[in-house]
Amino acid sequence: MASLQVRLPPSRLFAPTCPTRLKSFKPLFTSPNSDLPLDGDDDPDMTDPVQLAFARAEAYKRQKLQAQSQKLEASLSGNGGSNAGLENPSSSAYQGSRASQVSAPKGKPPEAEIIVGDPTKFENIRRRGEEPEKDDGETEAYRPKVKTWGVFPRPMNISKTYGGGKVIRPGDILETKEDKEAKEQRSRELVTAYKSKMGLDVDPKLIAECQKSLKDGNELMDRGRLNQALPFFEKVMKDMVFESELHGRAALQWSICLDSLQRSSEAKVMYKKLQNHPNPDVNTKARHFAFSFEAMEFMKVKSSYLSRTTGYEMYFDSFVDNKEAYTSAKTETKEAGETQILPYVVFLVSPLFVILLIAVRKSFML
Structure with a gap:
């Protein structure tokens, strides 16, 4: 029996005739x-x-x-060799996974101002948007560049200018006798000027007279004699200074009298002036009276004086002339009720009168 031979296709049927040599990467x-x-x-x-x-x-x-590294080197080399001691960046720092993560920035890079080196070398250089300094010839004054409360010029050395920066040891003399006497004299002059301004150095007799005049003026004002009270207030205002308490109170009473006498324009001027008076009681009251004038202007009222004749009397007189007085319905009902009750009262009280009459007759018969 003949043997059956099966021929299989070659295992490299689809392989290229010349295999490609691949080398490691x-x-x-x-x-x-x-x-x-x-x-x-x-x-x-x-x-x-x-x-x-x-x-x-x-x-x-x-x-x-x-x-990028070449641009960085060029920028660093252009700063006058200030970074000459730094080593150039090595490419080995950008190998591997770091190199794949680095990406170029998108868009235009932001502008930044970098100051490198000693800042004292850039005193004459002006930054962007900064206004040039004005030279007024005062080189010793320090002019801040920042626009804040410190923009006012001041000395470069405040301690030296105003006498500070001294070292005082135990036993040292703080100031000479001449300087101490000058300071005391200056203080006395300032105190005297303040007293004269506020009316504190006035003769006591004059103060007593002004107090009496103010008291008399207030009494006349309470009685309603406004014209007679004005001279007393004017005397106090003439003898005392404006900053004194007596002048303020007299001026306030004088203004009230003028306002009551229909001289509101003069009173209004004094009210505005007394708003700046040092005495708190006087300026508070003056502020209240001045506000009343503002309220009148807002309400469009020309005067605070109310006339007794309003102009409408003729209309009311013609309405009531030759007219009978009408009473309300409640009054008529009340009168009718009283009329109806009166007979019942008389009927109930009449027996008492009869008994009383009989008793009186018996007393006479006895």
């Missing part, structure tokens, strides 16, 4: 100053297109990082 290690291969400088041993694409992408990223 070697990552590129280049320095920042080396030229990276892009399109025409590929490795001739690398024939796999996938590996070739990865190599080109890696080379492109490294070339981009190299350009």
Whole structure:
């Protein structure tokens, strides 16, 4: 019996006739100053297109990082060699996963002002948006650049200008006798000027006379004699200064009298003046009276005087002339009720009168 032979197809039926040799991928290690291969400088041993694409992408990223490092070096070298001691950034810091995470910033980078070096060398340099300083010839005065409460010029050394910065040891003389006497004299002059301004150094007799005049004026004012009270208040205002309490109270009473006598314009002027008086009681009352004038203007009232004749009397007189007085219904009902009750009261009280009359007659008969 003849043996059956089965011929199987070759196991490499779909394999290429010339198998492709693949070499292991070697990552590129280049320095920042080396030229990276892009399109025409590929490795001739690398024939796999996938590996070739990865190599080109890696080379492109490294070339981009190299350009950024060159710009950084150029910017640092332009600062006058202030950063000459710093080492150049190495490309090894950008290898591996860090290089894949670095991405170029999008859009225009923000502007920033970087001051490098000693700031005393930039005194004459003006920043963007800063106004030039005005030279008034006062070189010793310090003029702040910041627009705050400190913009006013002041001495460069305040302690030296105003006598500060001294070291006083135990037993040292603080000031000479001449300086101490000058300060005391200056203080006495200031106290005297304040007393004369506030009316505190007036003769006691004059103060007593002004107090009596003010009291008499107030009594006349309470009685309603306003014209007679005005001279007393004017005397006090003439003898005392405006800042004194007696002058303020007399002026306030004088203004009230004028306001009551229909001289509101003069009183209004004095009320406004007394609002700045040092005495709190006087200026408070003056402020209240001045507000009454403002209220009158707001309400469009021309005067505070109310006339007895309003002009409507003729209408009311013509209405009531030759007319009978009408009573209300409640009054008529009340009178009718009283009229009806009266007979009953008389009927109930009449027996008492009869009994009383009989008792009186018997008393006479006896």
